[in-house]
Amino acid sequence: MYQTVYGGKYAAPAPINLKPEVLIIGGGVVGITIARELAREGMQVVIAENGESLGGGIRHLHFFYDRHTDVQQWLDDMIADVESTGNIIVHKGAQLKRLDGHLGCFQALIRTRDGGETVLSPSVLVLATGCITRPSAAMNGGDRVIGLSEMEKLLAGSRDVSLAWKGQPVKTVTYLLDRTNDDIKIDTVNAVKQSLILQEKGCRVAVVAGDLKVSASGMERLYRRAREKGVLFFKYDEPPVLSPTDDRVSVELQDMTILRKEERDTVSLLSDLVVTGETFTADPTAEELCRVIKLRPGTSGMLMDDNPQFQRVLSNRRGIFLAGACRFPQIVTESLSEAHAVVQEVKALLHPGAYTPANPVAEVDPRKCAVCYTCVRLCPHAAIGMEKHGERNVYAAPAVENDGTLWGAARIEPVACFGCGICAAECPARAITLYQ
Ligand code: SF4
Numbered sequence: 396m397y398q399t400v401y402g403g404k405y406a407a408p409a410p411i412n413l414k415p416e417v418l419i420i421g422g423g424v425v426g427i428t429i430a431r432e433l434a435r436e437g438m439q440v441v442i443a444e445n446g447e448s449l450g451g452g453i454r455h456l457h458f459f460y461d462r463h464t465d466v467q468q469w470l471d472d473m474i475a476d477v478e479s480t481g482n483i484i485v486h487k488g489a490q491l492k493r494l495d496g497h498l499g500c501f502q503a504l505i506r507t508r509d510g511g512e513t514v515l516s517p518s519v520l521v522l523a524t525g526c527i528t529r530p531s532a533a534m535n536g537g538d539r540v541i542g543l544s545e546m547e548k549l550l551a552g553s554r555d556v557s558l559a560w561k562g563q564p565v566k567t568v569t570y571l572l573d574r575t576n577d578d579i580k581i582d583t584v585n586a587v588k589q590s591l592i593l594q595e596k597g598c599r600v601a602v603v604a605g606d607l608k609v610s611a612s613g614m615e616r617l618y619r620r621a622r623e624k625g626v627l628f629f630k631y632d633e634p635p636v637l638s639p640t641d642d643r644v645s646v647e648l649q650d651m652t653i654l655r656k657e658e659r660d661t662v663s664l665l666s667d668l669v670v671t672g673e674t675f676t677a678d679p680t681a682e683e684l685c686r687v688i689k690l691r692p693g694t695s696g697m698l699m700d701d702n703p704q705f706q707r708v709l710s711n712r713r714g715i716f717l718a719g720a721c722r723f724p725q726i727v728t729e730s731l732s733e734a735h736a737v738v739q740e741v742k743a744l745l746h747p748g749a750y751t752p753a754n755p756v757a758e759v760d761p762r763k764c765a766v767c768y769t770c771v772r773l774c775p776h777a778a779i780g781m782e783k784h785g786e787r788n789v790y791a792a793p794a795v796e797n798d799g800t801l802w803g804a805a806r807i808e809p810v811a812c813f814g815c816g817i818c819a820a821e822c823p824a825r826a827i828t829l830y831q
């Protein structure tokens with residue numbers, strides 16, 4: 396690679412080959428999809444999964460909303476494929492503890508729960524740690540109020556028999572959405588999908604939501620089908636009131652779909668089961684990952700992409716990609732689209748001759764650097780480190796002989812620098828030059 400010397404001239408860079416080695420943090424459906432596709436391209440892939448098995452959050456899902464595939468069988472087939480592919484190595488119970496370097500030559504320290512350590516040198520990293528799904532806080536309604544995942548399990552366990560809850564037949568079900576997640580569509584997708592399965596089982600189903608979100612691919616069609624099949628939809632402004640009766644739960648609300656206020660009556664839905672939306676939180680390892688990798692954390696502790704509108708799978712660091720529910724809770728179809736996008740990005744970097752390094756756009760004069768670490772702390776892309784340098788800086792006492800002692804100075808890694816200019820603007824010693 397070309398050398399960065401302060402004030403030097405740079406030849407036009409030539410394409411170089413980066414090692415086709417990829418480290419994927421997270422062995423959920425996104426991680427294993429990316430691993431399989433990159434392995435098919437001949438790349439060496441390592442998956443570091445925090446849990447004791449692959450699969451991740453999709454383990455609680457049994458039905459897709461947009462295809463008739465058994466989710467668990469589909470997942471098991473993919474895992475079997477990953478575990479039998481020669482160029483994919485899986486570390487279970489493993490966490491990334493340290494990351495140095497940059498695109499093309501990261502050094503990653505992976506530690507397993509039994510204390511074993513592995514040092515890897517991947518060219519790129521992919522973060523696919525997913526998120527945690529929990530039932531919403533308990534609502535008044537007793538044990539007849541369950542979460543969407545619980546209902547998913549119930550439906551999977553009663554594919555060929557009538558639905559029952561604690562030995563009692565279930566004939567009426569009400570979905571109560573948007574009590575906790577105002578802008579997440581997973582709940583709508585799962586509720587409409589489940590309501591169609593319930594209708595086919597002969598149950599009467601109502602979906603009560605603040606705002607039904609049908610923006611996922613094919614959801615509008617699914618919603619229309621649910622309405623045609625007899626699923627009732629209600630909209631509320633004020634949270635519905637739940638009250639348990641002897642063997643059922645009553646859900647009372649003002650239906651906002653009736654436009655004239657004076658014509659709105661209180662709707663009372665008497666149900667055998669009430670199914671509520673769920674809460675999604677960042678993976679517990681996300682905070683530590685942000686610290687180790689020097690990533691910007693997003694809202695609610697999720698990992699944040701560099702530009703949510705245009706560069707959803709890019710992070711603030713070159714060569715580190717994000718995909719799936721570690722960014723925000725999303726449906727499987729969306730996560731898989733992101734997995735495919737990451738595969739394309741990685742291929743564009745790691746295929747032989749595909750990568751051309753850029754010329755430096757910002758450079759430190761080591762003679763002027765006061766080693767104050769301001770630029771190291773401020774660089775939003777973690778492109779600056781401290782290095783030993785042969786020339787002493789202007790702050791050394793004049794009496795000190797240059798006896799070969801190495802002096803510290805900041806150094807900007809051209810591969811990692813985005814040329815934003817923050818370091819040049821903030822350096823108190825005016826030691827950084829930003830090229831046009
Ligand atoms: S801000 Fe300037 S003086 Fe401080 S470490 Fe960076 S280059 Fe050196």
Ligand code: SF4
Pocket residue numbers: 757773774775776777778779807811812813814815816817818819
């Ligand atoms: S120009 Fe921006 S990205 Fe490049 S080293 Fe300076 S602060 Fe970092």
